[in-house]
Amino acid sequence: MGIWIVNGRTAEGEKIAVLAENGVIVDIVRGDAADAVTTDGREVVDAGGRLLTAGLIDMHVHFREPGFEYKEDIETGSRSAAKGGFTTVACMPNTRPVLDKAETVAKVVARGESVGLTRVLPYGCISIGELGRELADYEALRDAGAIGFTDDGVGVQSAGMMKEAMRRAAALGMPIIAHCEDDTLLPGGAAFSVGEFVKKHGLPGIPNESEAIHVGRDILLAEATGVHYHVCHVSTEQSARLIRLGKQVGVNVTAEVCPHHLLLSDEDIPNATDANWKMNPPLRSPRDVEAMIAAVEDGTIDIFVTDHAPHSEEEKARGVERAPFGIVGLETAFPLLYTKFVATGRWTLPFVLERLTSRPAQLFGLPTGKLEIGAPADLTIIDLEEERKVDPATFASKGKNTPFAGWHLKGWPKLTMLGGDIVWSELAEKGSDEFVS
Ligand SMILES: [Zn+2]
Numbered sequence: 001m002g003i004w005i006v007n008g009r010t011a012e013g014e015k016i017a018v019l020a021e022n023g024v025i026v027d028i029v030r031g032d033a034a035d036a037v038t039t040d041g042r043e044v045v046d047a048g049g050r051l052l053t054a055g056l057i058d059m060h061v062h063f064r065e066p067g068f069e070y071k072e073d074i075e076t077g078s079r080s081a082a083k084g085g086f087t088t089v090a091c092m093p094n095t096r097p098v099l100d101k102a103e104t105v106a107k108v109v110a111r112g113e114s115v116g117l118t119r120v121l122p123y124g125c126i127s128i129g130e131l132g133r134e135l136a137d138y139e140a141l142r143d144a145g146a147i148g149f150t151d152d153g154v155g156v157q158s159a160g161m162m163k164e165a166m167r168r169a170a171a172l173g174m175p176i177i178a179h180c181e182d183d184t185l186l187p188g189g190a191a192f193s194v195g196e197f198v199k200k201h202g203l204p205g206i207p208n209e210s211e212a213i214h215v216g217r218d219i220l221l222a223e224a225t226g227v228h229y230h231v232c233h234v235s236t237e238q239s240a241r242l243i244r245l246g247k248q249v250g251v252n253v254t255a256e257v258c259p260h261h262l263l264l265s266d267e268d269i270p271n272a273t274d275a276n277w278k279m280n281p282p283l284r285s286p287r288d289v290e291a292m293i294a295a296v297e298d299g300t301i302d303i304f305v306t307d308h309a310p311h312s313e314e315e316k317a318r319g320v321e322r323a324p325f326g327i328v329g330l331e332t333a334f335p336l337l338y339t340k341f342v343a344t345g346r347w348t349l350p351f352v353l354e355r356l357t358s359r360p361a362q363l364f365g366l367p368t369g370k371l372e373i374g375a376p377a378d379l380t381i382i383d384l385e386e387e388r389k390v391d392p393a394t395f396a397s398k399g400k401n402t403p404f405a406g407w408h409l410k411g412w413p414k415l416t417m418l419g420g421d422i423v424w425s426e427l428a429e430k431g432s433d434e435f436v437s
Contacts (some may be wrong), residue, residue, distance in 0.1 A: 002026070003043045003420065005379060006034070008052030010371070011350040016052055020377030020420040028373055045427065047381045050414060053353055054371045055087025055378035056334065057360040059177075060152070060232060060256060060305035062326070063089075063120065065111065066104065067096025072310040072398045074108065077330075078117035080308070080397035082424035084330035085413035087378035088119040088361075088368050089308075093130070093146075094153035100125035100136040102144035109145035117423045119368065119378075123177060126151045126165045132158060138168050147364060148175040152232055155181035155214050163221045170227035175364065177230045180214035180239065181280075191275075191320045193282040197266040206282050212238035219246035219253055230363070231255040233307050235281035237291035244300040254363050256305040257292050259336045260327065264403060265289045275316045275323030276403045279309070296355070297347075303360045304352075306333045310399020328399040332390055334382065336404065338411030349384075377420040381427070386412045 002021035010016050010030070017034040019027035019042070029037050063077035072080075081089050091108060093099030099108065105122050112120025124141030128134045130151040138149060149169055156162045156178070169176045187204035194205030215231055219242055222229035234240060234255050246253040260279065265286040269277045277283065295301040309326025316323050334356070341347040361369030368378050390407045392400035415425040 004039045005045045008047035011353050023419040025373055025375050025377050051382040053380050054357040054369050055380045056085045056356045057088040057369050058086050058306050059090040059360050061089045061308040063091045074111045075115045076398050078115045080330045081118040082416045083396045085334050085380040087418050091122045092152040093123050093125045098125050098130050100128045102140040105144035105146050121147045123148050123150045132156050148177050150177035152179040155179055166221055166225040166227040170225050175228040175230050179232045180211045182210050182213045185210040189321050191278045193266050193284045195266045195285045201272040208236040211236050215239040216242045219251050223251045229253045233258050235261045235284050237288050240291050240295035240300050254302045256303045257301045258307045259333050261292050275320050276401050278320050279327050280325035304355045306330050310397050311401050316401045327401050328397050331395050332404050335409035335411045339409045379417040381415040383414050384411050
C-alpha cells in the first residue's frame, strides 16, 4: 500500500519525495536523499522534477447543486477543482434551495464525499433564504457540516441583523463570511463599475462605495462582537483601506481577492456586450487593481480565491443587462497567478502558494494545506514550464464563462492527489518504477 511521489521540487526549489499511505503523509525526504528513497515495491509517481505542493485550497466557489445543475454540479465542480490543482473548496450556499437548513447542508457534504474528487466544505446561510429577514439556525448548520456562514451573492442589508449574526457565530467560534454590497447604492441594471468604461458607453455604474460601506460597517460590528469576520472578493481601494485599519486596531478581520481583480480593470473590457466580463464585484479602475496588489503585498488581503461562478452559455448570451454575474476560475487560477506575478518576478512562488494553501487552512481551521508528516495526503504536481493557451472548451467545469480565453499561461497542474488517492492526472506514466531504487 501507499504511493511514493518521487523527483518533486518544493516551492523553494529543494528536491523532495513524499510517501502517502492510509490517506496521510507518512514520510518526506528532502534534498539529495530524495533521489535515493527506498520505495519497497510501492506504487511510484515520478513528478519529473516538477513542483510538488500541498493541494490548493479555494475558500470561495459556487458548485450550483442543488437546483442549478445545468450550470455546474458537485461532480463537475469537483472535477474542475481537481484539474485546477485544488483539493479543498468551500461552497457558497446560494443554491436552490439555499443552504439554510441542516438537511441541505448535510446533502452537499454527502454528495461531495461520494464524488470524492475534492474536499467540498459548504458554508451555511447567514439568513433564511438569504433574504436578510431572519437568521438561520447556526448550531444546526454547523452540526450538519457548515464551516461558516455567508449570504454570498447578496449583502446583509440590515446592520442590526449582521450584528446579531456575528454575535451568534462568535458564540460558536465560527466565522462570518460577507458579500459586501449595499443595495441602496446600486442603480438598476448596472453591470460594470463606475468609471471610464460606463461613462464612455453611457451605462449605469456600480459605485465602489456600495462595497466599501459594508466593509466599514462590518469591521465595526466585528470589533463589537469579536467574531472572525472574513470579507469576500475585495475589489476596491476603499475596502482595502478599511480592512487595513481594522487589522491595525486588532479587529479579527481577514480578506480574500480573486485573480481577476488582480489582473483586469474596467479598461480591459473589450465591449459593452460580452457578459464574460460581467462579474460581481465588477472589474474596477486600474487604481483599484494596484490597490488590490498592494493589499496582498502588505498582508491586508490574506488569501486568493476564485469565486468560481459557472453559468450556461445561453445565460451569458442574454446580453450584459440580463446575463448573470460571474466567471469560472478553478482551472485558470494558478496559471494566472504564476504567469502574471511569479514568472514576472513580482512575487515569489512560496508567497503565492502560501495564500493558496497554508494561509486559508489557518484562517478556517482546516487540517490540510501543508506538506507535513501526519497531514492529509492532499498533493498537487504542477508543471511551471508548460505553456498553454486558455481554451474554455477543455474545461472540466460546465461553465465556459471566462474573460481569459486565449491567454497564454504557464504553470499548469499535472496531477492531483486527494487523501492519498490520485484523483486526476495528466502525467504520461503513473506507477513507473524508473526511479525505484
Ligand atoms: Zn461568490
